[in-house]
Each structure stands twice: as structure tokens, then as C-alpha cells.
Amino acid sequence: xxxxxxxxxxxxxxxxxxxxxxxxxxxxxxxxxxxxxxxxxxxxxxxxxxxxxxxxxxxxxxxxxxxxxxxxxxxxxxxxxxxxxxxxxxxxxxxxxxxxxxxxxxxxxxxxxxxxxxxxxxxxxxxxxxxxxxxxxxxxxxxxxxxxxxxxxxxxxxxxxxxxxxxxxxxxxxxxxxxxxxxxxxxxxxxxxxxxxxxxxxxxxxxxxxxxxxxxxxxxxxxxxxxxxxxxxxxxxxxxxxxxxxxxxxxxxxxxxxxxxxxxxxxxxxxxxxxxxxxxxxxxxxxxxxxxxxxxxxxxxxxxxxxxxxxxxxxxxxxxxxxxxxxxxxxxxxxxxxxxxxxxxxxxxxxxxxxxxxxxxxxxxxxxxxxxxxxxx
Ligand code: SF4
Ligand code: SF4
Numbered sequence: 148x149x150x151x152x153x154x155x156x157x158x159x160x161x162x163x164x165x166x167x168x169x170x171x172x173x174x175x176x177x178x179x180x181x182x183x184x185x186x187x188x189x190x191x192x193x194x195x196x197x198x199x200x201x202x203x204x205x206x207x208x209x210x211x212x213x214x215x216x217x218x219x220x221x222x223x224x225x226x227x228x229x230x231x232x233x234x235x236x237x238x239x240x241x242x243x244x245x246x247x248x249x250x251x252x253x254x255x256x257x258x259x260x261x262x263x264x265x266x267x268x269x270x271x272x273x274x275x276x277x278x279x280x281x282x283x284x285x286x287x288x289x290x291x292x293x294x295x296x297x298x299x300x301x302x303x304x305x306x307x308x309x310x311x312x313x314x315x316x317x318x319x320x321x322x323x324x325x326x327x328x329x330x331x332x333x334x335x336x337x338x339x340x341x342x343x344x345x346x347x348x349x350x351x352x353x354x355x356x357x358x359x360x361x362x363x364x365x366x367x368x369x370x371x372x373x374x375x376x377x378x379x380x381x382x383x384x385x386x387x388x389x390x391x392x393x394x395x396x397x398x399x400x401x402x403x404x405x406x407x408x409x410x411x412x413x414x415x416x417x418x419x420x421x422x423x424x425x426x427x428x429x430x431x432x433x434x435x436x437x438x439x440x441x442x443x444x445x446x447x448x449x450x451x452x453x454x455x456x457x458x459x460x461x462x463x464x465x466x467x468x469x470x471x472x473x474x475x476x477x478x479x480x481x482x483x484x485x486x487x488x489x490x491x492x493x494x495x496x497x498x499x500x501x502x503x504x505x506x507x508x509x510x511x512x513x514x515x516x517x518x519x520x521x522x523x524x
Contacts, residue, residue: 148191149232150183151198151396152214153410154207160236161273162258164301164330166408166465167202173399174207180214182424183397188221188229191393195222198232199253200396200407205239215251230254234299236270237282237289245292256297256326257282257289261313265306283320290321298322302329304336307343311350314367318358323365331466331477338479345483352491359495362502371506373454373488378507381453388459390439390470391421391432401425405435406461415468435470443471445478455481 155174156167187195197218199211215231222229230252237257248255259282260266267277289296298317302310310327317325329344348369355370376382391405398410403422410416421432439460446452456462456477460470467474495503 148187149196149198149230149394150187151200151394151407152180152183152204153200153202153396153398153407154180154204154210155202155399157206158201158203158236159206159238159272160203160270160278162270164269164303164333166332166411175210175397175399177210177213179397179399179401179424180210181217182401184214184218184221186397186424186427188218188225188227191227194228194230196230196232198234200234203236203239204233205235205244208239208244211253212247215253219251232256234258236278237285238278240285240289242288245288249292254295254297255293256299258301259286259298259317259322260300260303260306261309262316265300265309265313268305269301269303286320286322294321295324296322297324297326299326299328302327302344304333304340307340307347310344310347311354314351314354318354318365323363325366326368329480331462331474331480336476341476341479341483344480345487348484348487352487356491356494359491359500359503360498362500364502364506366506369484370488370491373485374492374507376454377489377492382458388439388461390436390460391428392436395421397424403428403432405432405439408461408465419464439470441471443473445473451481451485454485457481 152175156172157174158165158167184195184197187197195218197214199207199214201207204211211233218229218231231254233248233253233255235255235257237259247253258270260268260270263277263279263283266279266282270278272278300313300317306313314325351367352370355367358365389405391403396404396407396410398404401424402420403424404410404416404419405421408416409419419431419435420429421435422428443452443457443463446455446457449455457473462477463472463474464470466477492503492507
């Protein structure tokens, strides 16, 4: 089982699309973090995974160190392996922290929205200063200690046109694991902007093709996730959006939710409380897992069902208020994106491209671990 620990709602940045801003104002105590570790070892059949999350988790560096030592101790006592993950904006990284992460195998994802024009539009300090220069300066050091660093990039309506240049910039800087997420909660999306986005995706697809033809190894979730689901014969609801089966989010007070997005002050989010690390799961957990496994009613006849992000109950809840109801924006996005991924997948398949086939059909996790092999243990 994997537990995402919300160590603090506080952040050193003030990104204007951040949902963590609405999170309950409380920090996790060491006692609760230890309880969460015990909980994961108890419920994980073969292993435990602890993931540090915020706000900005590095603001709780001492707590991270103590929790890591404690989890390693329990791992020795129980014989179950433990894995560590972290999602951070990366601003507070220094050599000492990176050495610790490497030594204790804390694999992390950092946030970087692309080049300066894209990043500084949203990822800002509380006094409105862009943060691209700070993170760009640290990238070499970060990649030195963790060459598998996953970079999370949010796509906003006003960063669409920067996407191809941003992808090139990140490639040049040495990033090989790139996870794009459109901000589906932004009310400014329009059909015209989706056309612009398609344009950018098509340019990025050419970049993907060119790097694949150089037999380079990389993973760009935008296209690779869609190709992967095709290669694996499609997904059913529940396959990816786990909703509390093997992955839980632990709020600062120890309350358990099925996903990070429900750790919030939102009154509706409280309906998704599935337990507490002190008292265990409640009966609602299984009811919600069963509900999330149901097909999305609007998707039953759709050819994209099984490769579409409609499975994400958390995104559905955030955008429509119902875990089974997909937003029209997400639907339109998937109808645009999947055919582009299929076009490049088909070309590389026909060309018998070695890197592409190794990535999707003959997966060798030693030289090229896929992002999801970092994910659920
Ligand atoms: S860095 Fe992350 S947690 Fe901090 S404000 Fe930005 S999005 Fe929110
Ligand atoms: S493209 Fe739209 S209708 Fe089709 S599976 Fe996705 S959300 Fe459902």
C-alpha cells in the first residue's frame, strides 16, 4: 500500500492554480506520521510506500527525515520493503537534501511548467515573482542526484502556445520523464483554445517522433500513457484511479481520503472520508471503491473508452462534483489527444523503432523504468 502524507498545507510559493491553498490549516505531527507508516505496513501485503506531499513537503524536512528513519526501522522488523516518494516544487533542494534522498531512495517529482514564459505565469511567490530562474539554476544538481526526476507540468489556457518550446527546453536541460496535466478546473478554456492546444500537441508529436528516431529513451505521459493503454489492451475503471484500494491520502490530522484532491476544506470532500490512521478504514471506503469501478454512463458506447482519462474519479469530482461524470472539456480533450498519440504510435510501430518497441512492448525496467513502476508498490 502507498500512503501520501500531507505534511503541511503551507507552501513557499503561491501558484495561482493551487488547490492546496484551500486545505485545512494544520501540520502533521510526528506521532501521526508514524501512525500512518504503521498503517501502511499493516495494510500493505508485500511492501509499503510512503510519499511526502504538501503544500511543500520540504518545509517539513526534519519530519521527513524522522519518518524515513522510522519507516526503515519498521521495514527491517517486518521484512517488508519500503519505498519513498515525494512531490515538491524543488525550490528548497540543496546538496544535503538531495544526498539524503538518494541514499534513502526517495524518488521525487518536481514541478516545472516549461520555459520561463510558461512557468512564471503561474508558479509565483506570494509577492508575484516568477520562480523559473531559481528552479532552472538547481536543475543540474537535481538531475545529478536523481536522473529519473519526474517533472510535472501544468497546462493552462495561457501557456498553450509555449508548450512546444517548453518541451524542447526541458529536453535540452536533460529531463526525460515529463508528465503534463491540463488544468481542467480553469474556467477560461474555450473551443478555440482547444484548437490551439491541438496545434501545440501536433508540434510536440513531431518532437516525440524525432527523439524516438534517434532511439532516445524518455517518457512523455501525454502520448506514452495513451500508447501504453493501447499496448496493454485498454483499461477498466479502477485499474488506474485506485480510489483507496492500494493508495491513500493521509490528511495532517490522520484522516484518510482516496486521493490528494479530497484533502481539503471543501465541505463536499468530507463525504469522501474513508477512515483514520488511528482507527482504521470505515465502511464507506468499499462503497466508494465499488462506485468508482462502475463504467462512466456517458462513455459506454465510445471507442476511446479504456484509454480516456474518464477513469479518474478524482478529476471528475473536481470538475463536475460527481466521480462518475466526466466534464465536457476533458471529453473534448481526450477526443483530440488520443488520435494524435495513435498516429505517432502507428508510425513508430511500422518503422519498428527500437526505443519505442522496448518502451511499450518489451519493457526493460532496468535501463528504462516507466513512470508507473515508481508509483504503486
Ligand atoms: S508549489 Fe505546489 S503546493 Fe505550492 S503553491 Fe504551487 S502548486 Fe501549490
Ligand atoms: S472521449 Fe468522452 S465519451 Fe469517450 S470515453 Fe472519453 S469522456 Fe467518455
